[in-house]
C-alpha cells in the first residue's frame with residue numbers, strides 16, 4: 001500500500017495539467033483566522049476571515065499566545081463556513097495550501113496542523129505557501145489578466161521590500177528596509193498618539209484632516225538606493241510628541257499623522273518608480289496590509305500615470321491577511337510544481353525575501 005506522500009506526489013504532478021483546480025487555503029500567521037476556496041488561482045469561491053482585532057485592541061498589539069488560542073477556537077467554524085459559502089463538497093478540493101511562514105510560530109502551527117489533518121484525511125497534496133507570495137497573489141484575484149513579469153512593492157506589518165517578480169512564485173529582491181517595516185512604523189506612530197490598534201487605518205483616516213507640513217526628517221541617507229529606512233522617522237515622531245507633552249503643549253494629531261504619512265508614502269512611491277525604471281518593467285503591483293492606505297493609492301496612481309507605468313493594487317478586503325491570497329498562490333505553486341509538503345511540515349517565523 002502506498003503511503004500518504006507517495007499517493008499525493010502523483011496527484012500533485014497530475015494537477016499541473018488538470019483543467020479546473022480547486023484549492024482550499026488556510027491563513028493563521030498573525031491575528032486573522034481565515035479559510036478560503038479558490039478556483040484556478042483567480043476565482044474566489046469563498047473567503048472567510050475571523051479577525052481577532054477586538055481581542056488584541058486592549059493590549060495595544062497582538063499577544064502571540066492569545067492569538068494561538070483564539071485561532072484554535074475559531075478555525076473549525078471558519079472552515080465549515082468557507083465550504084458552505086463556496087457551495088462545494090469537500091471531495092471537490094484538489095489541494096490544501098497553508099501559510100507556513102513568516103509569522104508568529106504558535107499562530108502558524110494552528111493553521112499548519114489543521115491543514116495537515118485535512119490534507120491527510122482527504123488524501124490530497126499539502127502545499128506550504130510563503131505569506132509573501134500570498135500577498136502578491138492577492139493581485140491575481142483582483143486583476144484576473146495580470147501576469148508576471150512586474151515590480152512588486154511589498155508593504156506589510158512585517159516586511160517592506162521591492163521585488164522583481166519574474167514569474168509566478170519566483171522573484172528576486174531589489175531593495176528592502178534596513179530597519180522597521182512600514183506597517184510597524186504606522187502602528188508605533190499610532191501608539192504614541194494614543195490611537196487604537198491596528199494603527200495604520202487610524203493614521204490614514206486622521207491624516208485626511210491634517211496639513212502635513214511638519215518636517216520630521218530633512219535628508220534621507222538612503223536616497224540613492226532601493227532600500228528603505230523607517231526607524232528614523234518613527235523615532236523623530238515619538239521624540240516630537242514627547243517633547244510637546246513635557247512642555248504641556250497641544251498635540252495636533254491629524255497634522256502629525258499627515259506629516260508622517262506624506263514622508264513614508266513619498267519614499268515608497270518614488271523608490272517604486274525608480275525600481276520599475278531600473279528593472280525596465282512598466283507594471284507595478286502593490287501587496288500587503290499597507291496597500292490599503294488611501295494616500296499611497298492616490299500618490300502612486302499619479303506618479304505611475306506620469307511615468308507610463310501600469311499600477312495594480314488589490315481590492316481593499318484582500319490587502320490585509322486573508323486565506324484567498326494563500327489559496328491563489330497555492331494554485332501557482334501547483335502549476336510550477338513547487339511547495340509540495342509531507343506531514344512533517346512546521347511553521348517558520350521568517351522566510352527569505
Ligand code: KG4
Nearest residue numbers: 156157158183200201289290292293320321
Ligand atoms: O499584511 P498585513 O495584514 O499583515 C502582515 O503580514 O504584517 O499588514 C498589517 C499592517 C499593519 O501594520 C496595519 O497597521 C497596516 O498593515 N495597515 C495600514 C492600513 N491598513 C492596514 N497602514 C496604513 N494605512 C492603512 N489604511
Ligand code: ZN
Nearest residue numbers: 156289320321
Ligand atoms: Zn500579511
